[in-house]
């Protein structure tokens with residue numbers, strides 16, 4: 103009995119020693135101190151105009167090192183932005199917001215509720231902030247579908263049943279107030295419909311004004327599929343005019359592609375131009391041109407809506423088709 107007590111005391115002494123000798127270890131106050139809110143949740147301003155590039159930030163202070171989560175919820179849109187961290191101080195360095203969305207839809211000009219919680223604790227701190235101007239999305243936007251389909255596109259829709267190639271406003275929304283819906287039943291072909299955007303029709307600029315660094319360029323879109331369906335495929339094709347004659351020659355020039363198979367919830371997909379592959383019937387194949395990714399030579403973008411002809415009705419929604427530089431688009 104005495105022996106084990108002695109051993110226990112020694113062990114405690116060793117642990118204490120070790121703790122004192124380890125300057126990188128946690129502070130005792132962080133491990134054993136009482137959790138208290140020292141400063142309530144506050145915001146840098148009651149109103150924020152993101153259109154001018156302003157950012158908002160939130161502040162609070164607690165007594166011990168804590169995991170925390172700030173959730174900003176748009177009262178009208180239901181948009182949600184989540185900021186998480188682990189600290190005693192919440193401030194401009196770890197709780198800044200430029201108007202981006204974590205869970206779609208995007209924010210509108212609206213009042214937002216702000217809530218600060220600490221996982222594993224019951225404390226909930228509340229504040230609010232009003233968005234008076236929307237963030238400008240930094241990207242070459244091919245279409246945000248806010249006025250339906252831009253007239254720069256040319257369209258082909260198969261003859262079939264329940265064909266839907268149209269702008270839609272029914273919630274759930276993604277970016278803004280309108281997205282684009284593609285749907286239909288075509289029993290004899292995978293292809294339900296096709297949208298084509300030529301650089302000449304878009305902005306009359308070679309390669310949509312993209313730089314030649316394919317690792318810098320990202321292609322983005324937000325997608326979902328009707329929740330009771332899984333058969334829809336959205337295929338993007340990117341045709342390069344390598345010799346600059348204004349024409350795409352399939353036998354000798356590169357066509358890159360990516361297939362999106364959307365899930366039931368809106369999700370941002372983003373891929374580097376350098377990571378696009380040549381596809382044949384959905385499988386990677388050797389590119390037909392020089393094999394070099396050359397966004398500055400991009401001649402046109404095609405959106406093909408596909409589904410197995412034996413699988414019946416298919417329906418997918420998309421929004422915010424855009425090229426961004428140096429990273430995914432931040433809606």
Ligand SMILES: [Ca+2]
Pocket residue numbers: 246247248276277278279280281421422
């Ligand atoms: Ca939109």
Ligand SMILES: [Ca+2]
Pocket residue numbers: 342343344345346347348349350351355
């Ligand atoms: Ca050519």
Ligand SMILES: [Ca+2]
Pocket residue numbers: 342344356391392393394395396
């Ligand atoms: Ca090429």
